[in-house]
Amino acid sequence: MMELDATDARILTVLQRKGRISNADLSEEVHLSASACHRRVQRLEDAGIIRDYVALLDPRKLGRPTVVFVEITLSGQADEVLDAFEREVRLIPDVLECHLMAGTADYLLKVIARDTEDFARIHRRYLARLPGVAQMHSSFALRTVRQTTALPV
Template sequence: MTDMLDPFERKILAELQRDASLTTAELAKRVGLSASPCWRRVERLEKEGIIARRVALVDRRKIGLNTQVFAQVKLSAHGHAHLDEFTRAIAELPEVLEAYVLIGVFDFMLRIVTRDIDAYERLFFDRLSKIPGVQEINSTVALSEIKSTTALPV
């Protein structure tokens, strides 16, 4: 994929991952282009879906989401028939920030944030464990965050 990108496009992606609020003029200056060619490249990267969206990253702790949990979910053999239902159910939970399908002992890995462990317990018993087909949930609470980034190595 990165073979399809020239050095300017890589620089554009790196800069926008650091600060998506840059104006085209600021971005162009940082990557060594004039504004028009820079803007055209950004437009192409967006059109091709390489730049999926531009967002503000919020510090979860500063808004009171102090607990981060990684939950490994195993569906029952019969639960696999409920795969779409499980996928829809977790998509409805704002506390679930990321969800991955796994190969191995567990079927899914979820990254979940809540205000505290009591809020996670309520989510666990009231919502997650009641999704049809869920056989087992193995929860691991993160004590501290060593590295967290959304920047891809381009």
């Protein structure tokens, strides 16, 4: 793991908020010369700390305001059951996140849909056909209180 100093943390904090900021503006915000700032960003990218740059889209403006959390319990814990499930769940375009869990469910999925009817379609077409599923419980988010992609640094 790479050691981060306060300057690296400032760079990462700014880039998480403003991924399209120019190097000149970034260097000004973090109080570095442009060349030193560029070298640090390059080092953070090379180390894999900065994994990618993305555009964050507004799901409401794209007609996908419904968020559903789906808890899935599998019929077994054998590697082949887990591998088959994970291979298939990666192919579902409406699944934004899939986490292997410790606790009551084996997996927790974050699914996005247009509305309850659209989620029913996703459930029928994809979720109900996932291999190894013994139980599934879905919870609809009523309101998002906090959402961020920024990691604390």
